Amino acid sequence: MYCTKTAAQRRYRARTLFATTAYLLAIWGVTWMFRHRHPQGAAVYLLALAPELPIFAILAIFGIYLAEETDEFIRAVLVQSSLWATGVVLAFTTFWSLLQSYAPAIDLVVKVPMYWVFVLWCVSFGLAQPLVQRRYK
Amino acid sequence: MKNRLRVLRAEKNWSQADLAQRLEVSRQSVNAIETGKFDPSLPLAFRLARLFDMTIEQIFIDDGSG
Numbered sequence: 001m002y003c004t005k006t007a008a009q010r011r012y013r014a015r016t017l018f019a020t021t022a023y024l025l026a027i028w029g030v031t032w033m034f035r036h037r038h039p040q041g042a043a044v045y046l047l048a049l050a051p052e053l054p055i056f057a058i059l060a061i062f063g064i065y066l067a068e069e070t071d072e073f074i075r076a077v078l079v080q081s082s083l084w085a086t087g088v089v090l091a092f093t094t095f096w097s098l099l100q101s102y103a104p105a106i107d108l109v110v111k112v113p114m115y116w117v118f119v120l121w122c123v124s125f126g127l128a129q130p131l132v133q134r135r136y137k
Numbered sequence: 138m139k140n141r142l143r144v145l146r147a148e149k150n151w152s153q154a155d156l157a158q159r160l161e162v163s164r165q166s167v168n169a170i171e172t173g174k175f176d177p178s179l180p181l182a183f184r185l186a187r188l189f190d191m192t193i194e195q196i197f198i199d200d201g202s203g
Contacts, residue, residue, distance in 0.1 A: 073166035136169035
């Protein structure tokens, strides 16, 4: 984010690292279960929910960080960046969905799993930060 | 909002990092405020005013665009 880390940023990094590790472990565990144990019924829903919990945690951690960050300029940059990321995700997923609706006959569109939406948001959020910050230089 | 922060800082012989440390904000914040591209909140404006022993109006110039 920035070269000089505020105390809130350090806590945010540590918490996000913990939640991301939990997410990777959950993805690994759930994939293993589906490949080797072939769960049925309600277990399928519960297992699919398991990697989702760290995702909720990552979003909550971001919210907590925004509340804890005392540097209002950094906070403004991050809020604007998250709005840009949300805009990119909404625009792109709508466009892709329309393509899938209208262009399947000509086989133009690759079906993208929905879990990439969160990844797209994270990447857009990361790319938006230096661009937003440039406006203030 | 235009302001006299750069001049006031120079008079004290402070770098942006020095001022940022005194205000407990990032250097980027100081730069953004100095260039007039980011308006500080009222509490931060008061902190600036106290630091330079001035009023907010003596630091920030209300050009009526806000």
